[in-house]
Amino acid sequence: MSNILVRTILAYLIIFVPPLILPWMFIKLVGLGGLRDLVTYEARDTPLHKLDPRLKVLYPVAMGILSIILNWDFMLIVFALSVIPWFWLKPSRAKIRVLMVMVIGPALTGFWSQGLYYLPPQPIHYIYQFPWTISWMGSPGITGYGMVFGLQQSARVLVTVSTSMLILVSTDVGDFTWAFERFRMPPAVGFALTAALRFLPDMISRTTLVLRAVELRGYDMSRPRWFQVRQWPDYVKRLSRCIVIITVPLLVGSLRGTTTMAMVADARGFGVNRRRGSLQEHPITKFDVAGYVILVALLGTAFVLNHFHIGARPY
């Protein structure tokens, strides 16, 4: 009896502890305020910053395609390639913290959930087989096969996440707008992206401020310790109520801001012409040429290999 109890407790810990590490990591390493670093542009003078914006827009798209069509072995190469530019960029510590959570979070989720629920063909070799007291929930145990599969899937997602983040951090929004216009997209698309990327950090800062204000007014947002199980439902209730409380000041503040912003955009002539001028000329440099060549070569090679069923993803 005690054996089954111990095994059940162990199984519960295996199922629930790793996913709970995610919010813990987020709160400890990033926090709500830290989210503002997620999409903020870091003005530097690196080769990445100087690349043709069109190439930068195409880069995550191309890497995303590679991550879809290649199998795991080749995916490792693509994943490694997607990490290399970060070493050129040398992002700030705050950015690295956010990125680590953004990378480790999905990786851990994929790795663990697939380990629990992706079952190999029989016979199955479990790393740990769950007792009947928990296997009825759907997972008979955790397998190395599932974990590896989860890692592969996570890596596919991370290639796109990593490349997109790299471009967001190293590209001024004005350059995005320029690239979109060269791709014949309407200026409003560029402006929407501009506004979102510029004001998202402000919105996060305001949310942090209002959350502080509500605590200063005597609203209890203190989190119980993990072992204070009885206090957790009340904490969740308080958190839910808080969302209602802070909504009004957040909305009022945001609406006020958007009115001014709309007037500023109007006054600066936004939307007056279908085509815009540009401060940047972005002449094609040898770096850009090299970038385009590498991108085309990667895609071309992948498609050729795929055609000959080398490194192709099994469907």
Place this chain on the structure above:
Amino acid sequence: MRRRPAISSNGELVADDVSFAYVGATTAALRHIEFGVDPGEVVLITGVSGCGKSTLALALCGLIPSRIPGELRGQVMFRGKPLSAMKPHEASQLVGMVFQNPNLQLINQTVVSEVAFGPENLALPHDEIVRRVNWCLEVTGMEGMRKAATVTLSGGQKQRTAIAATLAMKPQILVLDEPLSDLDPVGAQEVLATLQRLARDEGTAVVIIEHRVDEVAPWADRVGLMDKGRLLLDQPPRQAWADPVPWATTGVGVPDVVQLAHALPDAFGGVLPLSVGDAAEQLADTWVVPALAAAAEGRAVEAASGDGSPDGASARNGRLAAGTAVPSPWASIAGRPTGERPPVLAWEGISVEFDGKRAVNDVTLRVGEGESVAIIGANGSGKSTLVSLAVGMGTPSAGQVFFRGQPVQPGKVFEHSAQVALLLQAADEMLFEDTVIDELKFGTKFRALPPNPVLDVEGAIDFFGFKGLEQISPWELSQGGRQRLALAALLVGAPGVLVLDEPTTGQDAEHMRAFLRLLAAVRKRTGLTVITVTHDIRGLASHAERIVLLGQGEVRLDGPTRHVLAQTEELKRWGVLSPPLPRLQADLLGHCDDVLLSVAEFAAAVGAYRGVPVEHGMPAEHAMPMQHGVPAERAGGT
């Protein structure tokens, strides 16, 4: 009461009998405005909050009625063409507007892309965009920051970027709505210098709407006073301030040096000074200098005599020269000198780091029970970071904060907010309920009221003047009313310390006085320790008992207000301008250990030396009749 503006309906930009009412409003925001601006002019428009200044700015820029719906009568014209009929981007190439909050008008991520945004939208050729951007960055002094991300800029740099972006549309006239409200004095000077350069070198007309008249006065060619939607006067500065009556009746602030000239008309020879430099020059060879020196010596002798207090504090607490009792703005509630009071809050060896950068560096600071302390410093000097640690907001990388000897735990804001009430600069963000009464009860829903509260809900309603307003929405109150409500709600309970973070930003002189009166009443009733974080040295900090100057995260000066404000050079070194009167005393006396803070004190002190009691309050009989900046009797005599 209404005076027709002396200069009206002339100029490049003309408001011709303009009236405007917002949709649904029962009263007009603008009434029969006659106003004109010429190239190269700098015009200051001031008035109490809600008098219609910002509405006038929007009308002058053509954003009324195209973007602000309402009923507009009369016309705003640029070189004879009606601006109100133009589209915003057409109008903005003639009259550019810089809004109050730079954060809301910087759309792009870098300085250079922000400045280029307008010309790019106009689809100008590349060379023209480059030319405009370079010119705008150069003229606003932002050339060195062209690639900087806008989120990393200081307040002054953001405002200059906003000005540069507006200038990129090549307007002939620039209208700025309270451009200095969020800036420290040094940031304000940067912006004003930029504007003056534009007017002088480029011929751009500049209309500045601002409460901080002391700082703008030396730069203005004309001053306009608004009240209840009307332009009461519009004259060159010396003429505008020659008659104090309209200013006194509207409650609008007048520069300290102008007030001083009205209080000591014979010392100034009847000519109103507009800056500290003007005043110092006018007073240099007059009886005021020896009188000031004697008064300073008298204070020093009293201080040295001990007078029963270790630092001679009581000697400086109101008693100046013999027989000239002046109500002190820093009378101690606790009745004991600062050093003798037990500390209610103590920061011991505090350092705070953000991303490896030290925002606060090894600060040790103790605040006694019942003390009133102002923490001043340039933007980014670590003021707000330091005080927020007192309620558990933020985590020090070194050191410990104590409240009445007990450590303040980082993150335990709920617990510590019962001991330390912190009023944020954005007081509106602290209101969450539908009615005033619910707002006051908000805290008591989550925490039982202590047995001996500083204020209970009923007491707060009475004390803060919300009787009869209990059931209205907080958003129906004025901005000052909402701030009062947030303060009242924080004081319901038993906090031991009240911390105010930039409580008077963007407020006019009348609201400032009302807030100071309220604060004095709160201290008198509750005996609370009050810590104020501010860059409003003239209005707020000079009313504290003690000033702490932070510079680059460290305590640079800490002492009685009169001593700290006398250190004009040291203050300037750390990005803070001492108020006009202390600077004037420093200019006249070379060096002084302490300074007189108000016009009343100054006038009384020098008056006592002369044996002539001098009253202050700018009564009409002290007004100097002026003719174009020259006293009438002089003008008539020549």
